[in-house]
Amino acid sequence: MDNLSDTLKKLKITAADRTDDSLEGCLDCLLQALTQNNMETSEKIQGSGILQVFASLLIPQSSCTAKVANVIAEIAKNEFMRIPCVDAGLISPLVQLLNSKDQEVLLQTGRALGNICYDSHEGRSAVDQAGGAQIVVDHLRSLCSKTDPASEKLLTVFCGMLMNYSNENDLHSLEFPCVCDLKNLEPLKFKYSLQAQLINMGVIPTLVKLLGIHCQNAALTEMCLVAFGNLAELESSKEQFASTNIAEELVKLFKKQIEHDKREMVFEVLAPLAENDAIKLQLVESGLVECLLEIVQQKVDSDKEEDIAELKTASDLMVLLLLGDESMQKLFEGGKGNVFQRVLSWIPSNNHQLQLAGALAIANFARNDGNCIHMVDNGIVEKLMDLLDRHVEDGNVTVQHAALSALRNLAIPVVNKAKMLSAGVTEAVLKFLKSEMPPVQFKLLGTLRMLIDAQAEAAEQLGKNVKLVERLVEWCEAKDHAGVMGESNRLLSALIRHSKSKDVIKTIVQSGGIKHLVTMATSEHVIMQNEALVALALIAALELGTAEKDLESAQLVQILHRLLADERSAPEIKYNSMVLICALMGSESLHKKVQDLAFLDVVSKLRSHENKSVAQQASLTEQRLAVES
Secondary structure (H helix, E strand, O other): OHHHHHHHHHHHHHHHHOOHHHHHHHHHHHHHHHHHOHHHHHHHHHHHOOHHHHHHHOOOOOOOHHHHHHHHHHHOOOHHHHHHHHHOOOHHHHHHHOOOOOHHHHHHHHHHHHHHHOOOHHHHHHHHHHOHHHHHHHHHHHHOOOOOHHHHHHHHHHHHHHHHHHOOOOOOOEEOOEEOOHHHOOOOOOOOHHHHHHHHOOHHHHHHHHHHHOOOOHHHHHHHHHHHHHHHOOHHHHHHHHOOOHHHHHHHHHHHOOOHHHHHHHHHHHHHHOOOHHHHHHHHHOOHHHHHHHHHHHHOOOOOHHHHHHHHHHHHHHHHHOOOHHHHHHHHHHHOOHHHHHHHHHOOOOOHHHHHHHHHHHHHHOOOHHHHHHHHHOOHHHHHHHHHHOOOOOOOHHHHHHHHHHHHHHOOOHHHHHHHHHOOHHHHHHOOOOOOOHHHHHHHHHHHHHHHOOOHHHHHHHHOOHHHHHHHHHHOOOOOOHHHHHHHHHHHHHHHHHHOOHHHHHHHHHOOOHHHHHHHOOOOOHHHHHHHHHHHHHHHHHOHHHHHHHHHHOOHHHHHHHHHHOOOOOHHHHHHHHHHHHHHOOOHHHHHHHHHOOHHHHHHHHHHOOOHHHHHHHHHHHHHHHHHO
16 A cells, blocks of 8 residues: 555656656556555545546547546446546546547546446536537447457447446446446436437437347347346337337347346346337237247246246236237237137136236237127136136235236127126126225226126116125225225116116115215216216106105205306216206205205206207206296
8 A cells, every 4th residue: 555655646746747658657556456456546546636637647649548547447436436536527538538549548438437427426417518428329330330359349338338327227337347236226216318318319229230230249238238228218219219120139139048137138128118019019020929938838837936037027028018909919810829829828827927917918808899709709708707716715816806807808898798797707706895905896896887888687686786785885985095986986876877776776775875976976077977967867766765865965956056057067967967956856855955056047047058958958957947946
């Protein structure tokens, strides 16, 4: 260390004299000391005030410039040295050196800037202000096609620098020449300005081209992948990626990977890219699905932690690819495709992850009537019911949720409803009525609502099921779970609307469901308001005597007055509110409430409503109110 102190003093003097030979000796000594103990040497350098001197030594004409940049690259491996490097004014002269023609100067300068950017907002910001990114992007563009070792080395360093520069969430930053341990880094808040800047510079097509040409270079490939991962998080990048052959290159690269870690790196890029529908289709056409199916086959029986993780990643990505309409239809192939058949075989599997992925895949295939009808006709409902049966007692919640999602989607086409009801889907679904998991409750409700749509007999049977109706009333109060609360209300209404049954209405009244239907009429969603009003009109027409006390205590008349007086109410809401008012006149107590609120004034104004149906109903309602007053 005494020797180092002498070197630093000497360096200050020789820097002023610009004696290259003496300077070179001092720099060699510093580099040697950094090799032996980087942290302690860096602390000594910081304490000596020599950093400001380095700024004056970073000149293109000097033969020592590359060594000065090398020293900076080494000290910037330490987190505590990055801001001091920025404060010492090193960024601007380093960025100027990016214009050098000297290969070694470019190499060491790239390393220095890359390490200063690593996990350092100040470093990235300074490089941004100095215009360093554009120069590096230009270098990548001009060097991209060169495959000699020196050019590839330079490409690797520049790629790594951009990787650290673009990595504003600091998950994948790199200290040259070693990749940092990703597992020990906590993700920070995303800020996308620098990534967006690189995208606007057109870096994506260059990196994709680079990946294709240099796919044999492991270090360079890894840099590209991490840079892709950083950029792919940005939605604006997807369009640029979609205009390249990224899908083909990634699939080609994926097929070559044997090690789990390497495949994981490719997966980390594929997942965000596969969120884009155009890229989904490109990945399918490039053969990614076949690779994923192969991984599933290889790993399904393994109990190794990394194999289980890879099986999950592969099957999850498979499901993601099916979210695109075109990619999904291409893989469905009229229900005869190899991929569809393989996915089908996952459902009876004993592996929970494959059961989950299989059910989710079916739910994704069931996104148009043609596919749904084909699947129901070919026995998929029975497979899903068998799967649900395996998960009734202490079952896997995610599998329950996925299987119910698939059944809900399959129940949408009119021709499927009766078939699914005959197959016993209602009974299979009702087994989960005791579930305390909101996602399962939500899908259960949605499935039942789809099944009884225009199915009077099924709606009546369910509507007389006291346990179901009591559970619905309970869930109508699940304020912590808006989805469950909304679906419960909608199913209550649907039971009345599709059954038109007095017995169903009596069951709902006895279970305390009326107040929830009245509240539903005030929903912010017009469709829910309307469903509630139609159900309430049927109650008033069929069982007004049974329901009048509950309707009165829920303040239905006051709510109808508000809906009619509110200019924002949709025409169908005004129309059905007036139909309901007329129906309520058969109850003495409710009739009195209508008279007390001066409905005539509100209704008479609606006779001139722009919607003809509303205007006609207003005239009829006005007449009825006048006669009954």
